[in-house]
Amino acid sequence: MSEEEASPVIDKKENDFSDDDLQKAWKAFAEQKKDAGDTERLVLSKYVKKGENHSVVLMLGSQLEVSFLEKFDTEVVQFLRSELQNDHIVIRTEIAEIESEKKLYTSTDIFDYMVKQNPDLKDLKDRLGLDFDY
Template identity: 95%
Template structure:
């Protein structure tokens, strides 16, 4: 599922190449890519690296520990 028409347009640029690659690698001539746009409601857009990192930490709290151990800083 894709989030916007822009994503569909991007995928369409590579659609033929991807399908051909998958058909060759999987030896299956019946592979087809279908696109569907899913409407996302009330979801906050993640623009900054801090926003993205905070979202990822909610998914996996161990990332904060890893960031601290490696001394990484996303706020530059």
């Protein structure tokens, strides 16, 4: 038996892909899974982007969503590797720090929130002599 027969060489695909190609492939996988459960659809609705070294970064909202992904991550990786012609693709997850949204109940809370968005509103309120406190 020669050395060539003893150790077969497997050619790995290593095509470069763009972020746009990744988005299309991700949407295609999500389309295939449209009849999947709610947890899978939740994960597949999240934002993905191209990372370094053939990685795909998936932005998730919590550790719970990471556990949902673990149920079908192998299937996703295989699909992306096939679609993007790159056998080195891996999925990395990042948990986005989502600021807990404070409920705005009073007019003062709403106004303070709006002032954070546009500080000129405070000046306008003062100029017009408006008072939101009852």
